[in-house]
Amino acid sequence: MHRRSIAQKLLSSPQGAIGLAILAFFIIMALAAPLIAPYDPHDMSADPLQRPSAAHLLGTDDVGKDIFTVVVYGSRTSLIVALAVSTSVLAIGTAVGVFSGYVGGAIDRVFMRGVDIFLMVPDLPLILILAAYMRPSIWNVVFILALLGWPVSARLSRAQAISLKAAGHVDFARVSGGTGLYVIRKHIIPDLYPVMATTVVMQSIRAILSESGLAFLGLGDPSFPSWGTTIKYAIGYPSIFFTDAWMWWLLPPGACISLLVLSFVLIGQSLEGDE
Amino acid sequence: MDKMYRKAVISRGLEYALTFFIILTINFFLPRVMPGGPLLSIFGSQNSDLPVVIDEATKHRLMDYYHLNDPLYVQFINYLIDTAHLNFGYSIYYNIPVLDIIAGRLPWTILLMGSALLISTALGIFLGLESSWRRGKALDRALLIIIPSLKSIPVFFLGSLMIFIFGFRLGIFPVSGGMTPYATYSSPLAMAIDVASHMALPLACLIIFEIAGSYLLVRNVCVQQMEKPYVTMAFARGLKDRSIKGHVLKNSMAPVVNQVAAMLSFLVGGAIFIETVFAYPGMGLLIYNSFMERDYPVLQAAFIVMSLCVLACNYAADIICAYIDGRTRQW
Numbered sequence: 001m002h003r004r005s006i007a008q009k010l011l012s013s014p015q016g017a018i019g020l021a022i023l024a025f026f027i028i029m030a031l032a033a034p035l036i037a038p039y040d041p042h043d044m045s046a047d048p049l050q051r052p053s054a055a056h057l058l059g060t061d062d063v064g065k066d067i068f069t070v071v072v073y074g075s076r077t078s079l080i081v082a083l084a085v086s087t088s089v090l091a092i093g094t095a096v097g098v099f100s101g102y103v104g105g106a107i108d109r110v111f112m113r114g115v116d117i118f119l120m121v122p123d124l125p126l127i128l129i130l131a132a133y134m135r136p137s138i139w140n141v142v143f144i145l146a147l148l149g150w151p152v153s154a155r156l157s158r159a160q161a162i163s164l165k166a167a168g169h170v171d172f173a174r175v176s177g178g179t180g181l182y183v184i185r186k187h188i189i190p191d192l193y194p195v196m197a198t199t200v201v202m203q204s205i206r207a208i209l210s211e212s213g214l215a216f217l218g219l220g221d222p223s224f225p226s227w228g229t230t231i232k233y234a235i236g237y238p239s240i241f242f243t244d245a246w247m248w249w250l251l252p253p254g255a256c257i258s259l260l261v262l263s264f265v266l267i268g269q270s271l272e273g274d275e
Numbered sequence: 276m277d278k279m280y281r282k283a284v285i286s287r288g289l290e291y292a293l294t295f296f297i298i299l300t301i302n303f304f305l306p307r308v309m310p311g312g313p314l315l316s317i318f319g320s321q322n323s324d325l326p327v328v329i330d331e332a333t334k335h336r337l338m339d340y341y342h343l344n345d346p347l348y349v350q351f352i353n354y355l356i357d358t359a360h361l362n363f364g365y366s367i368y369y370n371i372p373v374l375d376i377i378a379g380r381l382p383w384t385i386l387l388m389g390s391a392l393l394i395s396t397a398l399g400i401f402l403g404l405e406s407s408w409r410r411g412k413a414l415d416r417a418l419l420i421i422i423p424s425l426k427s428i429p430v431f432f433l434g435s436l437m438i439f440i441f442g443f444r445l446g447i448f449p450v451s452g453g454m455t456p457y458a459t460y461s462s463p464l465a466m467a468i469d470v471a472s473h474m475a476l477p478l479a480c481l482i483i484f485e486i487a488g489s490y491l492l493v494r495n496v497c498v499q500q501m502e503k504p505y506v507t508m509a510f511a512r513g514l515k516d517r518s519i520k521g522h523v524l525k526n527s528m529a530p531v532v533n534q535v536a537a538m539l540s541f542l543v544g545g546a547i548f549i550e551t552v553f554a555y556p557g558m559g560l561l562i563y564n565s566f567m568e569r570d571y572p573v574l575q576a577a578f579i580v581m582s583l584c585v586l587a588c589n590y591a592a593d594i595i596c597a598y599i600d601g602r603t604r605q606w
Contacts, residue, residue, distance in 0.1 A: 124544035
């Protein structure tokens with residue numbers, strides 16, 4: 001019943017429908033990347049700095065990569081990171097939040113104090129410190145983003161768990177002899193679906209922006225073509241702004257990031273509804 | 276009441292002090308738990324671009340020099356004492372004390388981030404209040420879609436576009452640095468204008484980056500306030516719109532101040548990107564450069580200083596909130 005109400009919310013509002021359509025577009029792009037892209041994303045055999053042509057729809061970059069191919073494959077990286085980060089944040093955050101809120105007392109206070117501390121730390125400098133010690137790998141990026149992201153989700157699900165704990169049906173289940181785990185699974189988790197959906201949307205936005213941002217700062221995984229890396233090389237190229245190259249080198253990856261994030265923003269708006 | 280207020284301020288302060296202590300601890304243990312040990316992080320790894328080969332004797336001397344052979348708790352206490360004296364050691368890359376570098380960079384970032392925070396909050400309050408006033412009307416619905424959508428543009432891409440449009444095509448603003456190099460100014464005003472024109476584009480980017488948060492917050496808080504009986508009563512008494520807005524705004528201020536401070540840690544991230552794109556000589560660019568050079572002492576000290584600034588601002592916001600809203604004084 002809850003699942004259907006989320007789906008209904010999404011499809012009934014124009015924002016939700018547009019957001020889902022854009023997201024579907026990028027998912028298809030990621031799944032069918034080898035069919036859409038004419039070259040291998042690591043292929044550097046083309047002549048560098050060509051203008052767009054039939055052979056290279058968005059031209060080539062300074063090392064002879066086909067920009068269109070890199071942009072198409074970039075959707076895979078963004079979506080993989082979004083999926084991995086949002087599911088791990090959801091799992092850790094919901095587990096900690098529900099446990100903390102349901103148990104209450106001293107454990108809850110200690111946990112939430114810890115969450116507050118996490119929330120206060122400026123995360124990008126910390127990410128850079130961690131990354132400076134680690135190898136540039138997409139899984140390290142996922143690990144760091146999940147590590148620093150779960151407290152937000154824990155706060156949300158804890159608040160919800162506490163208000164549900166006081167609700168009649170949960171009390172009734174407990175008084176009837178349901179064990180803690182049973183009550184949480186049967187009566188608290190299902191009511192958390194809307195909060196969980198919001199978490200997935202928010203964390204996907206954060207993950208996509210952070211992944212491309214870190215790639216832009218030079219933390220990209222060389223084996224995963226990323227939109228952020230493409231932008232980094234585009235604006236790093238000395239005469240990018242004096243020629244027309246910005247139109248096919250800088251604009252497409254930037255537009256892709258913006259559109260993909262926008263799709264999640266729109267989905268998030270339709271989930272929250274009209275306040 | 277006042278006694279309780281003082282007590283609350285002190286206990287809040289202790290909580291922030293604890294938070295800062297934990298950040299210091301993380302900062303201390305990170306290089307020590309990372310694979311390869313602390314020395315590796317100072318002199319680079321064997322499989323980096325420039326592998327450093329150190330023989331055992333040199334390694335031992337270096338370990339001695341950095342007191343890395345001491346017991347961990349002695350190292351930790353010394354680290355805390357050094358930090359308390361603002362002694363962050365020497366930069367590997369610049370070969371000057373880290374503190375000197377940070378002292379030169381921090382004012383630029385405070386100027387940039389402070390202006391961004393003030394302007395975006397003021398804009399957010401203005402737009403949020405107007406939006407909640409016209410709840411459900413065309414303006415509100417348009418703002419509610421447009422402003423949150425602004426955050427889908429990655430801030431470094433936004434910066435690149437700004438450089439292209441306003442710097443290269445229109446040529447209105449300088450696109451890099453904090454002021455014109457080697458310039459001599461005829462008056463302090465000329466200098467202020469130069470600094471302001473260099474700051475214009477990065478500032479605009481940060482405002483766009485930040486505005487969604489403060490707008491949505493103010494709108495939500497004001498919408499809640501508008502439903503309160505005192506607003507209905509004010510309307511019934513025929514108060515002018517302006518004075519009703521004044522009342523609503525006053526009652527909404529406490530959470531706004533709190534949340535604006537809470538967004539600061541998020542703004543630090545934006546500043547790193549923006550200062551990098553515009554080569555603005557602040558802490559963000561310093562963090563990026565020291566990351567690229569693997570200048571660990573600078574990177575870690577910059578993290579400590581930025582965390583301290585964020586915590587201090589949050590603490591200040593808590594105190595201000597308690598002051599302007601008597602109800603929260605008990606915490």
